[in-house]
Amino acid sequence: EVQLAESGGGLVQPGRSLRLSCTASGFTFVDYAMTWVRQAPGKGLEWVGFIRSTAYGGTAEYAASVKDRFTISRDDSKSIAYLQMNSLKTEDTAVYYCSRNPSGFFPDVGVYWGPGTLVTVSS
Amino acid sequence: QSVLTQPPSASGTPGQRVSISCSGSSSNIGSNTVNWFQQLPGTAPKLLIYGTQNQRPSGVPDRFSGSKSGTSASLAISGLQSEDEADYYCAAWDDSLNSYVFGTGTQVSV
Numbered sequence: 001e002v003q004l005a006e007s008g009g010g011l012v013q014p015g016r017s018l019r020l021s022c023t024a025s026g027f028t029f030v031d032y033a034m035t036w037v038r039q040a041p042g043k044g045l046e047w048v049g050f051i052r053s054t055a056y057g058g059t060a061e062y063a064a065s066v067k068d069r070f071t072i073s074r075d076d077s078k079s080i081a082y083l084q085m086n087s088l089k090t091e092d093t094a095v096y097y098c099s100r101n102p103s104g105f106f107p108d109v110g111v112y113w114g115p116g117t118l119v120t121v122s123s
Numbered sequence: 124q125s126v127l128t129q130p131p132s133a134s135g136t137p138g139q140r141v142s143i144s145c146s147g148s149s150s151n152i153g154s155n156t157v158n159w160f161q162q163l164p165g166t167a168p169k170l171l172i173y174g175t176q177n178q179r180p181s182g183v184p185d186r187f188s189g190s191k192s193g194t195s196a197s198l199a200i201s202g203l204q205s206e207d208e209a210d211y212y213c214a215a216w217d218d219s220l221n222s223y224v225f226g227t228g229t230q231v232s233v
Contacts, residue, residue, distance in 0.1 A: 037225075044225060102173075107223050110173070111180050
């Protein structure tokens with residue numbers, strides 16, 4: 001059974017950093033791209049970015065709103081995808097979800113999602 | 124604000140058919156596949172429709188169907204049930220923004 005679990009959320013001050021983890025199980029992690037999506041309280045879904053599988057270079061793409069502040073990486077040996085968030089702003093407050101893409105290359109959000117982790121940016 | 128526009132709300136009575144529109148442009152819906160997601164309160168989104176043939180993942184009832192024409196897409200829910208009360212989002216890759224974009228979301232009431 002495919003399972004995804006986000007962790008690392010919490011309360012952080014503006015300007016500080018936080019790293020989220022997405023621990024995967026039940027599938028061959030190395031074969032798939034992974035995506036991060038967020039949802040601010042009471043708002044809609046926002047794509048944050050995704051990372052291709054290592055076979056396709058492990059390169060990442062980002063939304064304009066987080067580019068140059070957020071970095072997505074992966075550790076295939078541990079089946080974990082990371083979201084490093086720097087220079088956090090109050091508007092980054094959201095529930096952050098990770099999702100497994102249908103393939104290793106395309107930026108398409110798929111069937112499998114984690115339950116999400118809440119990040120609150122506040123002084 | 125999102126580049127994919129949906130009506131904020133839609134409603135129907137049990138058994139009725141409800142349709143949700145998603146308006147985009149040539150750089151997103153016009154050139155890429157459209158996915159539809161359902162989100163129940165307090166839960167992660169669930170993929171309802173995907174792919175060029177508007178397929179449904181295993182377990183999604185055939186009451187849900189998707190279509191696309193030009194730069195617009197639609198999700199139809201037939202035989203509306205109380206458990207269909209949720210928020211629905213369209214989504215697609217945008218070639219101009221080099222970004223995956225979600226629609227503004229539609230809240231469906233039964």
